[in-house]
Amino acid sequence: MNAYLDREDVRDRNIKELIEFLRMPTVSARGEMKPMQDAAHWLMKRLQGLGAETQLLDSTGFPIVYGEIKGDSDKSVLFYNHYDVQPVEPLEAWSSDPFEPQIRDGILFGRGADDNKGSLISRIHAVEAILKERGSLPVTVKFLFEGEEESGSASLPATVEKYRDLLRADACIWENARRDDAGNPTTTLGNKGMFSFELRVRTASADSHSGKANIYPNAIWRLVTALSSMKAADGSIAIDGLMDAVGDLTEAEAEICRNTPANGPQQARKLGLETLLPGNDDFAVNKALFYTPSLNIQGIEGGYTGPGHKTVNPSTALARLECRLVKNQDPDEVERMIQKHLASRGYDDIEVVSQKAGAWPSYTAPDDPFVKTVAGAAAKVYDKDIVILPSSPGTGPRFIFRYQPQMPIAALGVGHANSRAHAPDENVAVEDQHLTTKHVAQILRDWAEAGA
Structure with a gap:
């Protein structure tokens, strides 16, 4: 043959x-x-x-x-x-x-x-x-x-x-x-698909003395409170509507999640962890990897991070994120959902900037x-x-x-x-x-x- x-x-x-x-x-x-x-x-x-x-x-x-x-x-x-x-x-x-x-x-x-x-x-x-x-x-x-x-x-x-x-x-x-x-x-x-974006915050025309932090807004605080609204305490995505298109597993999909070795304990040990976020069970790990969207903060910029201390109240802050998408999700729709989510919680001043064309799952x-x-x-x-x-x-x-x-x-x-x-x-x-x-x-x- x-x-x-x-x-x-x-x-x-x-x-x-x-x-x-x-x-x-x-x-x-x-x-x-x-x-x-x-x-x-x-x-x-x-x-x-x-x-x-x-x-x-x-x-x-x-x-x-x-x-x-x-x-x-x-x-x-x-x-x-x-x-x-x-x-x-x-x-x-x-x-x-x-x-x-x-x-x-x-x-x-x-x-x-x-x-x-x-x-x-x-x-x-x-x-x-x-x-x-x-x-x-x-x-x-x-x-x-x-x-x-x-x-x-x-x-x-x-x-x-x-x-x-x-x-x-x-x-x-x-x-x-x-x-x-x-x-x-x-x-x-x-x-998985992907929508990469930045959240940009400006709270004042210039930085101010940190002694006036009680009267001038801090851009980093505003950014992190906005970010905290996007995930629930259990780590699940809390952006309004984002999970609606994620359907139940088919029987064939569930079987793969059950039967595919995820090596959870081994994956955890690689990074010095006792357990992975969804636990070490094969089904939970595979479902998270294959069939669940993720929202990741790649990095945050703002304020002073040099040696020593600088008593500054930052007026600008930026976070870079990506959302990994699963079947039936659309990166363009996800962008609109993020904008709507922030606006509905009083963060309409935060700019959502797409970093590149979205990738569909x-x-x-x-x-x-x-x-x-x-x-x-x-x-x-x-x-x-x-x-x-x-x-x-x-x-x-x-x-x-x-x-x-x-x-x-x-x-x-x-x-x-x-x-x-x-x-x-x-x-x-x-x-x-x-x-x-x-x-x-x-x-x-x-x-x-x-x-x-």
């Missing part, structure tokens, strides 16, 4: 090609166009070698690569990945040059090995393997490779909107996932037929069950495909629990690279037959 990918010469060649890819310094944060163009053209040439029809999609930023290979059935799968990587600093913390990959004890070290070049190239190698074995693909595959994910995917939404018909598919394999602490393969089916049902195909293929390749995670606690650009809500999206990747994505000594296990490639190939075969 995976005889081609199991050949030693193929395994070696695939790793050598990944190393070649990892040598490209595609750090999107640097803003340098040439390495990004070089990588995009390298990818286009590679896809063309598979027989794909390719093009660079119109974009206001770094190149966005598209490729398509027609399959034997009416079904189609879209691969979304990114070829940009995180900055490598601090360089002195790396054991070797981040752009001169090394294999040590079966582990491949290099920037982008996990996030996201290893996963990207696994899609290409999986498709190539099927073409070598049978001469054609059982399903149509579409490749979408962008170069700005690590910088916020600023250009991607407009590009996807322009090419929405070209990018339609029956299912999507998303960019990345990792083995968990127990070594089990995982897939994530969504991302994305969601695929855990009992979707494509998810079952992903799980079944994993059992064949890994000889163990895949752990299905309904959502990543983080936020990503999956929501750009909300115009085709019927398209299930499942994330797969080459990493493991200690792959150190975004950190020095980023790495993947060579064997995991091969297994992910085999998993992707198996999904394409099985998806063609599912429901046939």
Whole structure:
């Protein structure tokens, strides 16, 4: 079934090609166009070698690569990945040059090995393997490779909107996932949305002497009292209306919350805690992570925090916050709810300033037929069950495909629990690279037959 990918010469060649890819310094944060163009053209040439029809999609930023290979059935799968990587600093913390990959004890070290070049190239190698074995693909595959994910995917939404018909598919394999602490393969089916904002307070035209704090208002006190109105004593969000769209769990969702190991005590110990906020019970932790919105204060600015004391009564204060959203929540609606909540409590002088375009939550049902195909293929390749995670606690650009809500999206990747994505000594296990490639190939075969 995976005889081609199991050949030693193929395994070696695939790793050598990944190393070649990892040598490209595609750090999107640097803003340098040439390495990004070089990588995009390298990818286009590679896809063309598979027989794909390719093009660079119109974009206001770094190149966005598209490729398509027609399959034997009416079904189609879209691969979304990114070829940009995180900055490598601090360089002195790396054991070797981040752009001169090394294999040590079966582990491949290099920037982008996990996030996201290893996963990207696994899609290409999986498709190539099927073409070598049978001469054609059982399903149509579409490749979408962008170069700005690590910088916020600023250009991607407009590009996807322009090419929405070209990018339609029956299912999507998303960019990345990792083995968990127990070594089990995982897939994530969504991302939380996010609304990032500032609360800005000005209580007077200038700071005043703190001896007059009984007659002049203090901006920091006003800010913290406003903030305290946004959460209840038990830590739940108290913003009027914000929780209304959060529905009850389906039976499939509840089952995942019950059966997915959350490792609550271990997570607590990592940060020197005895218990997590929702408790250490698997169900409570998973429900909080996957299906409950959060409101987080990132930081507060105001007043004097230098050495010693300054007897000042601050006239300005600022708080930066983000609200992570779950299915059925809209970041634009959340912004209006926050403004209304503050105004109704007498804080209409506090300015709510959105920091960037909101991100919508994305969601695929855990009992979707494509998810079952992903799980079944994993059992064949890994000889163990895949752990299905309904959502990543983080936020990503999956929501750009909300115009085709019927398209299930499942994330797969080459990493493991200690792959150190975004950190020095980023790495993947060579064997995991091969297994992910085999998993992707198996999904394409099985998806063609599912429901046939």
